[in-house]
Amino acid sequence: MQVDIRNRPSFANLRVQLGAGDRIIAEAGAMATMSSNLEMKTRFNGGFFGGIARRFLGNESIFVNEFSASSPAELVLTQPFPGDMVCTELRGNTLYLQPGAFIACEPGVRMSLGWAGARSWIAGEGLFRLKLSGSGRLWFGAYGAIFDREISGEHIVDSGHLVAYEPTISINVGMAGGIFTSFFSGEGLVTRVRGQGKIYMQSRSFDGLAAWTNSHLM
Amino acid sequence: MGRIAILDRIEHEHEHENRDAEYEKKQHRSESHVLLQRNPAMVMPASRESFQGGVFHASIPGGRSGATLSIARGELIADTISEPSLRFSIPLNQCQIDLGGASNRMVFCRTKEGDLTIFCEEKNFAKELDFQSGGMLAGPLKQLKKGLAADANRFRFWLTLSAVACALLLFVGYFGVLWTAKIAIRALPVSVDEKIGTMAFSGMEMGRKLEANHPASRLVQEIVDKLKPHASIPELKFKVTVVEDKDINAFALPGGQIVVFTGLIKEAKSAEQIAGVLAHEMSHATLRHGIERVSQSLGIVAAIQIMVGDVGGLVALGAQVAQTSILTSYSRAAETEADLEGARMLNAAKIDPKAMADFFEMLKEKMGDLPDAMAWISTHPQHETRVQSIQNHQKKLPVVQYEPLQLDLKAAQDAL
Numbered sequence A: 001m002q003v004d005i006r007n008r009p010s011f012a013n014l015r016v017q018l019g020a021g022d023r024i025i026a027e028a029g030a031m032a033t034m035s036s037n038l039e040m041k042t043r044f045n046g047g048f049f050g051g052i053a054r055r056f057l058g059n060e061s062i063f064v065n066e067f068s069a070s071s072p073a074e075l076v077l078t079q080p081f082p083g084d085m086v087c088t089e090l091r092g093n094t095l096y097l098q099p100g101a102f103i104a105c106e107p108g109v110r111m112s113l114g115w116a117g118a119r120s121w122i123a124g125e126g127l128f129r130l131k132l133s134g135s136g137r138l139w140f141g142a143y144g145a146i147f148d149r150e151i152s153g154e155h156i157v158d159s160g161h162l163v164a165y166e167p168t169i170s171i172n173v174g175m176a177g178g179i180f181t182s183f184f185s186g187e188g189l190v191t192r193v194r195g196q197g198k199i200y201m202q203s204r205s206f207d208g209l210a211a212w213t214n215s216h217l218m
Numbered sequence B: 001m002g003r004i005a006i007l008d009r010i011e012h013e014h015e016h017e018n019r020d021a022e023y024e025k026k027q028h029r030s031e032s033h034v035l036l037q038r039n040p041a042m043v044m045p046a047s048r049e050s051f052q053g054g055v056f057h058a059s060i061p062g063g064r065s066g067a068t069l070s071i072a073r074g075e076l077i078a079d080t081i082s083e084p085s086l087r088f089s090i091p092l093n094q095c096q097i098d099l100g101g102a103s104n105r106m107v108f109c110r111t112k113e114g115d116l117t118i119f120c121e122e123k124n125f126a127k128e129l130d131f132q133s134g135g136m137l138a139g140p141l142k143q144l145k146k147g148l149a150a151d152a153n154r155f156r157f158w159l160t161l162s163a164v165a166c167a168l169l170l171f172v173g174y175f176g177v178l179w180t181a182k183i184a185i186r187a188l189p190v191s192v193d194e195k196i197g198t199m200a201f202s203g204m205e206m207g208r209k210l211e212a213n214h215p216a217s218r219l220v221q222e223i224v225d226k227l228k229p230h231a232s233i234p235e236l237k238f239k240v241t242v243v244e245d246k247d248i249n250a251f252a253l254p255g256g257q258i259v260v261f262t263g264l265i266k267e268a269k270s271a272e273q274i275a276g277v278l279a280h281e282m283s284h285a286t287l288r289h290g291i292e293r294v295s296q297s298l299g300i301v302a303a304i305q306i307m308v309g310d311v312g313g314l315v316a317l318g319a320q321v322a323q324t325s326i327l328t329s330y331s332r333a334a335e336t337e338a339d340l341e342g343a344r345m346l347n348a349a350k351i352d353p354k355a356m357a358d359f360f361e362m363l364k365e366k367m368g369d370l371p372d373a374m375a376w377i378s379t380h381p382q383h384e385t386r387v388q389s390i391q392n393h394q395k396k397l398p399v400v401q402y403e404p405l406q407l408d409l410k411a412a413q414d415a416l
């Protein structure tokens, strides 16, 4: 299976070329075009209750689509907002994804929805997170450009900008500077990440977009 | 420390077949493996358990992999899940222990140089690691746990504090709005009271209304006309309606709509007693108790309606409240206020306020033999203290020569 990320970084989309017998799992709304010989099956993503919880709290669709090819076929996957996409490969390790970032994965990747906790919520990273583990490639997207950083120790990310991180990394809420600086500068809360592993960040946040839009509506 | 062992990686047989270019490159480097020390004196039993965890090392494609962990002969061993499987190990006495990760339960074991990290968040891993190291790692682990617990407590403290602050802000905001609404309602023109009163009156189910030229209607109207010049809101138009009903009752709606039941006129011993009740009811209107009651009942809804300037909506809702709750009762403070204001009006109109107290006394006496007819008294309780307070208040009022009302109560009663 050949997967290319095209039109990076602003309007990234995935072109998937499947050989006979290839399968790929994609977020329910991600399919833009597909060959007619491709078979599409819709299934629940991580169990019924997980699906319900995700629908109402995790902001991720209940369903995922599984595409399987009996003969060579092509598929294009997109995300609903402009931005970048990246590919990473799991080798028995785990990656936590902010809900909504998931686009596609190979069948060897397992998905489950987990509680991310109050810290994550306050940090603007959502109350739930998608846990991806197993083996295989996975693709996810974000609003704006995506850049990753291999961290060791502590690192500060603006709240709402963390897209994915490994379980070896802890998330904490911090204030940019002291409480007064935070309050008066409007910088507010930041996400403090600590540990060893990789984090993926998006260059733009939806909160930022909302604030910018609001300032132009007044 | 004794012997130096080379233990970094052990290749499995089958891996030799499928090597990619990168793997080849790593293979060359593998001649200069990370050298790890092992204490030969420490011979520990192999752990029967294996754990699911992971490894960070530069030689793994992508730098990391999931791994199956085991502890044997004083070493922590990790076999990567990814193909080809690689083996890494760290002697327990070389292990730089750390605790953290997204769950705050992940145990990390690092080499001194920091180039190899083996981690696991399984429940029994820390215990096993400590056991196999002969208690060597218990101290640092306990210390780390303490640190995390303190951090969690701090976070919980801030979370609680913020929640309390939010609740307080909401609370203050809510009552702030109510308080502002109360002032705003007082600032509304009396015409709003009149609209509410008229609407409530037209929607009420009552007995037959007596004609305006009925002797009883004329009697009541004349008393109101006499009291009207002394009302604290001169522009209020008082409208009296006499309704056929055996109950001894009278009530005022916002804006000056006053309803008197024929039962009350029949039981009155003098026109002055009727004047007492009317003065009391008129005072409810001039003191705007009706609209105050409406704002209390509607609370935040009224506040919002006033703030967005929806007076029409407020009137409609207010009329509904007036119909259902004004008939039941005003607050005790409002009743006392109406008594004293009524006494002032009577005094100014040269009617002895004692008549109001007399009427209460009479009702009290009647209570025994006319339990059904006591509608007014049921909404106007505590008459003993009221009689007392009216009498006390009368002493503070200017001294006037009272003039008996030149009205024929007997004729009005006979016409009913």
Ligand SMILES: [Zn+2]
Binding pocket: B280, B281, B284, B330, B335, B338, B380
């Ligand atoms: Zn009253």
